[in-house]
Amino acid sequence: MGICIQNAHLLYDDRKVRKNVYIEGNEIAAVGNAPEGFRADTVIDASHRTLMPGLINAHTHVYMSLFRNFADDVPFQTWLFERILPIEDELTAEQCYWGDMLNFAEMIRTGTTAFLDQQMFTKSCVMAARDAGIRPVISRGLVGSVRTEEGVVRRWREALETMEYARETGSNATFMVSAHAIYTCSEDVLRFTLDVAREKGLPITTHLSETKKEFDDCMKEHGMTPVRYLHELGLLDHEITIAHCVWLAEEDYKLLARPNVHVVTNPASNAKLANGFAPVARMLREGIDVALGTDGAASDNTQNMFTAMHLLSLMQKGVEQDSVVLGAKETLKIATENGARAAGFGDTAGRIEPGAKADLILVDETAPNMLPNFDIASALVYSATGTEVTDSVIDGKIVMRNRELLTIDEERLRFEIEKITDSF
Numbered sequence: 209m210g211i212c213i214q215n216a217h218l219l220y221d222d223r224k225v226r227k228n229v230y231i232e233g234n235e236i237a238a239v240g241n242a243p244e245g246f247r248a249d250t251v252i253d254a255s256h257r258t259l260m261p262g263l264i265n266a267h268t269h270v271y272m273s274l275f276r277n278f279a280d281d282v283p284f285q286t287w288l289f290e291r292i293l294p295i296e297d298e299l300t301a302e303q304c305y306w307g308d309m310l311n312f313a314e315m316i317r318t319g320t321t322a323f324l325d326q327q328m329f330t331k332s333c334v335m336a337a338r339d340a341g342i343r344p345v346i347s348r349g350l351v352g353s354v355r356t357e358e359g360v361v362r363r364w365r366e367a368l369e370t371m372e373y374a375r376e377t378g379s380n381a382t383f384m385v386s387a388h389a390i391y392t393c394s395e396d397v398l399r400f401t402l403d404v405a406r407e408k409g410l411p412i413t414t415h416l417s418e419t420k421k422e423f424d425d426c427m428k429e430h431g432m433t434p435v436r437y438l439h440e441l442g443l444l445d446h447e448i449t450i451a452h453c454v455w456l457a458e459e460d461y462k463l464l465a466r467p468n469v470h471v472v473t474n475p476a477s478n479a480k481l482a483n484g485f486a487p488v489a490r491m492l493r494e495g496i497d498v499a500l501g502t503d504g505a506a507s508d509n510t511q512n513m514f515t516a517m518h519l520l521s522l523m524q525k526g527v528e529q530d531s532v533v534l535g536a537k538e539t540l541k542i543a544t545e546n547g548a549r550a551a552g553f554g555d556t557a558g559r560i561e562p563g564a565k566a567d568l569i570l571v572d573e574t575a576p577n578m579l580p581n582f583d584i585a586s587a588l589v590y591s592a593t594g595t596e597v598t599d600s601v602i603d604g605k606i607v608m609r610n611r612e613l614l615t616i617d618e619e620r621l622r623f624e625i626e627k628i629t630d631s632f
């Protein structure tokens with residue numbers, strides 16, 4: 209299928225310059241002139257709109273949209289251990305499918321085209337992502353104190369079955385191996401994570417140094433910081449995407465500054481759960497690759513990456529007392545190009561250039577909060593709310609056209625969500 213996006217203002221270009229972008233299959237075939245023999249099945253008029261790479265949510269738990277606004281304004285330990293985990297344990301695969309779908313509806317409406325997830329029901333996630341037409345990177349969170357059926361063995365077997373299912377059904381899903389966190393995984397389980405990641409050639413993802421308690425407990429138990437602990441176990445020598453890194457010691461920056469390590473900051477979740485402000489500006493200065501996520505909807509009640517960009521930039525300026533840090537263009541790159549690296553898509557993803565994945569969105573430049581158009585990057589980070597996204601192409605397929613979702617029946621979705629959450 210060929211798609212021509214006509215007269216688009218490309219992000220980072222002068223706004224008076226308008227170009228055509230040609231999509232063939234699931235890739236961008238050309239920018240500017242049509243490639244030889246190109247036939248457009250669909251032409252999208254992009255006048256008064258900005259064409260940009262889709263935003264990449266590099267850390268979330270999509271089924272958790274079922275818990276949106278369910279357990280707010282309580283202490284972190286209460287939130288996790290008393291409110292969320294008990295109902296989470298009762299969830300079924302079908303309920304998670306609809307929770308995932310709710311998340312995808314919000315993601316597509318607000319410009320996210322791909323996400324990196326830690327899941328309970330990985331197969332449901334593959335199915336929901338396929339039905340919604342979004343691009344998933346899925347991991348099954350491993351937990352436990354030893355390699356038992358309860359903690360690791362069954363979960364890893366499920367992950368392997370899902371990978372096989374995705375391969376057989378031609379899904380665009382890719383996978384990572386996930387150790388949930390150092391406070392839910394023993395050393396044995398962390399070593400297992402590294403072993404299977406090496407064996408399968410998959411990246412690792414984990415939560416790390418999210419709370420002060422986690423940092424202090426690790427110092428007490430292992431006599432080193434959480435970052436050094438992962439380093440000593442060899443995990444930082446592998447391709448790894450680490451959520452949070454709110455609490456870092458001086459020595460940690462050097463350990464994280466390497467091309468195979470990607471940190472994902474989740475400013476809304478860290479602030480809402482009162483875990484602090486990740487030192488993102490400092491990490492960037494130290495050469496650490498930082499991407500952006502929302503975390504699950506139980507701790508960041510929106511999955512909107514425009515809101516996440518807005519918060520990231522403003523919070524860092526406030527914390528650093530420096531209005532120059534985390535500028536609009538840098539923040540956009542964090543949510544696109546850096547997100548693509550953290551999600552394991554490689555260097556050409558998250559850009560508008562021939563050969564890149566056709567994951568693109570159009571943003572309305574005429575909304576009152578976007579005018580006047582002095583600087584589109586500023587408008588996208590400081591003024592946009594996410595509702596300005598009008599069209600979305602993911603994996604070369606149009607999933608939203610003129611704000612209408614083409615892959616998700618929102619009325620049915622509302623019905624299913626109400627049915628599930630009535631029983632909570």
Ligand SMILES: [Zn+2]
Nearest residue numbers: 415451503504
């Ligand atoms: Zn998380």
